Amino acid sequence: MAMITGMAVVAFASVIGQGMHTSFFSQAAGSNAAGAVTVVEAKEIMPVIGAAAALEEKTPATVMAELTPAGAAGALVLDDTGAKSAAESAVLSITEAEGFAEEIKVAQAEAEAEELARDPEHFSSLVIAKVHDFVNVRDIPSTDGEVVGKLYDKSAGQFLGEEDGWYKISSGNVTGYVKAEYCVTGDDAIELAKKVGTRMAVVNTTTLKVRAEASVDSEVLGLVPIEEELVVLEETEDWIKVSIEEGDGYVSKEFVNLRTDFVHAESKAEEEARLAREEAERKAARQAAEAARASASKKNNNNSNKSGANYTVPDISGSGLGTEVAQYACQFVGNPYEYGGSSLTQGTDCSGFVMSVYAHFGVSLPHSSTADRQRGTEVEGGLENAQPGDILCYSGHVAIYIGDGKIVHASTKRTGIVIGNANYRGLLAIRRIF
Secondary structure, eight states: OOEEEHHHHHHHHHHHHHOOHHHHHHHHHHOOOSOEEEHHHHHHHHHHHHHHHHHTTOOHHHHHHHHHHHHHHHHHHHGGGTHHHHHHHHHHHHHHHHHHHHHHHHHHHHHHHHHHHHOTTOGGGEEEEOSSSEEEEESSSSTTSOEEEEEETTOEEEEEEEETTEEEEEETTEEEEEEGGGEEOTHHHHHHHHHHSEEEEEEOSSEEEEESSSSTTSOEEEEEETTOEEEEEEEOSSEEEEEETTEEEEEEGGGEEEEEEOOOOEEHHHHHHHHHHHHHHHHHHHHHHHHHHHHOOHHHHHTOOOSOOOOOOOOOOOOSHHHHHHHHHHTTTTOOBOTTOEETTTEEOHHHHHHHHHHTTTOOOOSOHHHHTTSSEEOOSSGGGOOTTOEEEETTEEEEEEETTEEEEEEETTTEEEEEETTSSOOOEEEEOO
């Protein structure tokens, strides 16, 4: 049986390892070295070469361009050994292997499309705490491990692995292990994420019009400033249904950026820093309020409502600066609402109202209901733990709590500054300044 020289063996290895098709045929044609493999063996290796080429994602045309000249050159010298037949066999194997690789790609793409449709935001890769308060995050998968952070109830992290009944997660600035029994992941995380995650629309235009219906011809319910964050109620291909003070309305998707928010783990250092910062902020706010109160005259307080609205301030129980804030804020009930305004007498919007009320007590707050959600100290446990003076944050709105389940706020253009029920809409946060 005809033989291919030993130099070709080296070339085969070169082809398989590097995809260098021409090196084999060039060296095979010109070699006189001793030792050989049979043509049959060469044909057996050829499909491997073809598979290697397919794995390199080369098209049949490209492979043919590389392979055929070299195969022809080898055939001129070794035609009686069957080199030409081997080359043709290799081309066929390459084509078949590439076709098989293409089928794999198509199947993989279809599987990915199905998975994306089932889980478009990849919630299955989350680990979500399902506990009464929080679960400790430890540095090793053991209760003997050091606590490096806390994953609070309904908080989420990325799944990194599983070991002996523990999930390794990355959440915020915390990486560590949580007991699997206190969390969910996979398909269970997909379902829970839809309930505990908050879908938000962030305004990306200077002033966004919220319309009564999903149409540019529909009535404008209200206006929302840039970077304001609104809770998403529904989504269609082109429109988002959101909640604002004037009611539920629609905004075009092109004017908002969408995301789903989850609470993340808090590291031990972050918790300590937060508690210290909040205490410092409370102390500074109290000192500023005391100074403002000492310098303010009763005459200015009594005459501050210059709109002509005769309103009797309700009896707000409690003592302290928060109660004084609530009492002061109620003096302006009946005054007008003005988008972008901050005058307690001539016109203000919701965040301008809160900002100006607190400014009277020496406290500087932003003119943004979204930014207000980050000021002061978080009040957990809902309205039952709220106190007069607390800031209540809603989707695209903010108000001041006055106790007994009531708030005072700059509501709408139609109503102006009013007192209403605190639970008239879903709360996003309660923040305490003093």
